[in-house]
Amino acid sequence: MTDSRHLKIVVVNSLVAPQGASPAAQVQAERARALRIGLLEGGYNILAALPPDADLEEQIAQLQPDVIIVDEQSDAALKKVVAATANERRPIVCFTEDNDKVKMQAAIEAGVSAYVVAGLSAERVKAVLDVALARFEVDQKLRLELSETRLRLAERKVIERAKGLLMERHRCTEDEAYRKLRRLAMDKNLKLSDVAQRMIDVADLLI
Numbered sequence: 001m002t003d004s005r006h007l008k009i010v011v012v013n014s015l016v017a018p019q020g021a022s023p024a025a026q027v028q029a030e031r032a033r034a035l036r037i038g039l040l041e042g043g044y045n046i047l048a049a050l051p052p053d054a055d056l057e058e059q060i061a062q063l064q065p066d067v068i069i070v071d072e073q074s075d076a077a078l079k080k081v082v083a084a085t086a087n088e089r090r091p092i093v094c095f096t097e098d099n100d101k102v103k104m105q106a107a108i109e110a111g112v113s114a115y116v117v118a119g120l121s122a123e124r125v126k127a128v129l130d131v132a133l134a135r136f137e138v139d140q141k142l143r144l145e146l147s148e149t150r151l152r153l154a155e156r157k158v159i160e161r162a163k164g165l166l167m168e169r170h171r172c173t174e175d176e177a178y179r180k181l182r183r184l185a186m187d188k189n190l191k192l193s194d195v196a197q198r199m200i201d202v203a204d205l206l207i
Contacts, residue, residue, distance in 0.1 A: 007129065010063055011036060011049045012056065012081060013071035035071055035095070038125055052077035057084040067129060070094045070112075082110045091136040093128060113139070155193035162196030165203050 013032035021029070032049075039046055047063045050056060057080060060068065067090060070078050081092055091113040099117045107115050114132035116124075159181065166177035185195040 006045070007066040007133075008045050008047050008064075009039065009067050009069060010047050010060060010065040011039070011069045011071060012052055012054075012077060013049065013069075032071055035069070035125075039069075042125055044125070056080040060084040065090065067091045067093065067132065071096075078107060078112070079110070082112070085111065089136075089140065091129075091132045093132045155191075155196075158193050158200065159196045162199045165199060 011032075013028075013035065036046060036049055047065050048059065050059055056077070060081070061084065068081055068085070070081055070092065071094075078094060085092065089111065092111060093114045093116070094107055094112050095116050097117065104115050104117070113136045114128055116128055159178075162181060163174060163177040166172060166180055167174060170177070170180070172180070181192060181195060181199075185192045188195060
């Protein structure tokens with residue numbers, strides 16, 4: 001597993017409190033500043049600190065971070081981060097003071113690797129990032145296994161249909177049809193499923 005200290009990190013949080021900001025906004029801005037300082041003091045590589053109202057999809061696509069930390073933002077900001085990583089997944093860590101279990105469950109289901117409530121401290125950052133990275137790698141492995149299983153099932157259906165076509169056309173048994181398919185695949189140096197799909201495509205054109 002990759003050492004979390006070598007990761008390229010993008011932080012999404014309020015950069016500064018605007019003039020005349022409410023006490024809550026000022027607290028959030030100071031919290032955001034403390035997080036960035038904690039990461040830097042811990043030796044982490046912060047590629048950028050982005051405000052929640054930035055074009056996060058474009059920025060993340062350009063920066064290509066290894067991990068994204070979302071710090072106490074609106075649901076809209078978190079959704080933008082999830083959308084930005086939909087086609088190129090990466091660990092997302094969310095620090096928040098909101099212990100709403102419904103929001104937590106929704107965030108995890110959307111792809112957040114670690115959802116940390118009331119736990120923002122420089123001392124905990126490494127442990128949280130390590131857990132997020134490990135969970136992400138397990139999740140990616142499960143997704144790959146599921147994708148491969150679906151592919152095998154799809155290929156099996158194609159082969160079964162092609163065998164049926166051969167059996168009908170040549171009045172042969174299932175074993176004989178399979179051997180014909182296998183022999184053709186070897187002659188063409190193609191996968192069995194590819195030969196079967198070509199056979200189906202030709203049959204469909206003739207209908």
